Amino acid sequence: MKNNGKKKKNHVPLRLNALFLSVFVLFSVLILRLGYVQIVKGEEYKRTAYMTENVTTKLDSPRGKMYDSKFRVAVDNEPVFSITYTRTRGSRAEDRLLAARRLAMYIEKDTKDITVRDRKDFYILMYPKEASAKVTKKEKQKLSDEEYYKLLLSRITKEEISQFSDQDLEALAIKREMDRGYALTPQRIKIGATAQEVAKISEHLPELQGVDIKSDAQRSYPFGESFRDIFGQVKQIPKSRMDYYTARGNERNDLVGTSFLEEQYESLLRGEKTKIKYVTDKSGNPVGEPVEKDGARGNDLVLTVDMELQKRVEKVIEDELKESITGKDAYDNRQLNSAYVVMMNPKTGEILSLAGKEYDRDSRKFKNTPFGNIYNSYVMGSTVKGATVLTGMQQGVVDPNTIIFDAPLTFGDGRQMKSHEYMGAIGPVKALERSSNVYMWHIAMRLSGYDYSQKRFTDHKVNEAFQTLRNAYSQFGLGVQTGIDLPSEATGYHTGMSDELSQAMFFAIGQFDTYTPLQMAQYVSTIANDGYRMKPHLLKEVRQPAENPAELGKLLFRNEPEVMNRLEMKQEYLDVVKQGFRQVMAGSNGTAAWIFKNKEYKPAGKTGTAEIDKKTGLYNKTLVGYAPYDNPEVAFAVVVPNIREDFTNNEIGEGILDAYFELKKESLSNKPEPVKNNIQ
Structure with missing residues (x-):
């Protein structure tokens, strides 16, 4: 019995030894394999690792929309296809020229922006020996x-440089766009490619290295050309402003607002970019397919302008101009050939309409020129x-009860100056x-x-009078920036200053x-507004983009009225002028009462x-006003x-006020039914 027990115990060390031997063999194989990988293949794998690199580029996302004051979409994004080109890091100018010439066979490209310098550079590339x-x-x-x-x-x-064919110029225009972008960054060659162009390129994509077709968004305008210029333009960054935008984090191929509201509110309208991730080899060529991460649309703007009022105002201007230009x-x-209208809320500074029309006598057509209200200036006459x-009351040279006898004025040199009619004794x-x-x-x-009664100066201060009038006028916003956004x-x-009394008198009218x-x-x-000068503005609100088109996004910002200054005038002085303005349109002798x-x-x-x-008898006809006179809106x-x-000025004034109050x-x-207003 004892011998049997010993035999059984001897089996345990044998099994442990077998297990230890197996583990030893496995570890030996693993160590040998690691040694092989590290020593024999190490350099090869190291070279392979250095040959790949992660590169992330970005592409614009759709911009925010613009709504009018009644929450109607005024600027939208229309889905389109864009033709893009992505160049590799080793791309040469000759490679891009070849790609451009091939692409020009399948798409139409506008060539109007080609400069003389572009043509000369193209000549050097096309004819290197001759150059x-x-x-x-x-x-x-x-x-x-x-x-x-040089x-x-x-x-x-x-x-x-005049010998290039139309197709050569298209290739040049395409190459210009190809040259603008960074390596591995899709550069838009054409936004809004036609279905036929997309089909042709899709068919020939294998031979068009770097060319791709991407879904994109292009600005659309539900109200047509109305207010279009003030909305502004979206384009690729101009060369003249490249440093400005790149210093602010933009890519060279970005689409940005280049004028008016699109430019003013670029930071709000610009969306979060789509990110495209590439893996490249040592030469910078992509390895495998890129990975895209979708961006987000920009914030939406709600404007102060009522687009229905805007369209009616434009029609009033055009109808009245047409009558004056083509009538009796x-x-x-x-x-x-032109006329301009600005309508605003005097209590808040909100711009309600900004309209202008210009008549082209060659084409016999009208075009909208609302920017003329901001950039064109004129002598305005009695307004x-x-x-x-x-100013006279503020300076104490007249008061609300000052009576002056309106009769022709005569001076020592025989000059005579008079009003359009004899008025006799009148107050302000x-x-x-x-x-x-x-x-x-x-x-x-x-x-x-x-002193006119004595026909002499008691204190010659004509220059001071000029400065006094100009400083006072500036309190109203005349001759200075209005502050519009x-x-x-x-x-x-500013015509300058003058020592001549007659010039100061002309200034006053x-x-x-x-x-x-x-x-x-x-x-x-x-x-x-009782002497409060309000800052005019076009932006009313900023909202987050909403997923549901029938809703407005969350309110981010509301533009509050801003007082720029208060006139240094007594209220009784302002009341005198307001009474005079009312009499202009309602008094028995008012210059606009007839209408x-x-x-x-x-x-x-x-x-x-x-x-x-004076020779041709040309005038600038103007009209300013507000309504209702006792509670202006x-x-x-x-x-x-x-x-x-x-x-024509009075008839336009009547038409636009009628339109406002009819609406x-x-x-x-x-x-x-209002658009759902999500302000949570």
């Missing part, structure tokens, strides 16, 4: 590369007399109602230290400095006629340049 022969070896030895290149360009003739006064108005009266209200020049001239003379604006033209229609709208809004007297919306305002050419400015004696009635009587 290099233009500079001798001796010359080249003495010159740096930059100097050699000399070469200067010797390429106009005839040589066509010959007299042969130099008339500025409200500012003149207020009547002076505005009847548009007395003489009353304004007396204010200018008193500011200048000139656009990339730039004109401030008008709006015949000296020039102002923009937008400045005139801000000026009359300031009077309507506005019986209007239910009770307007107030001031007409203006500025003589710009809309202020406006109308400017009709280069017209003869006519009332108001319609909206109150027939309210549409």
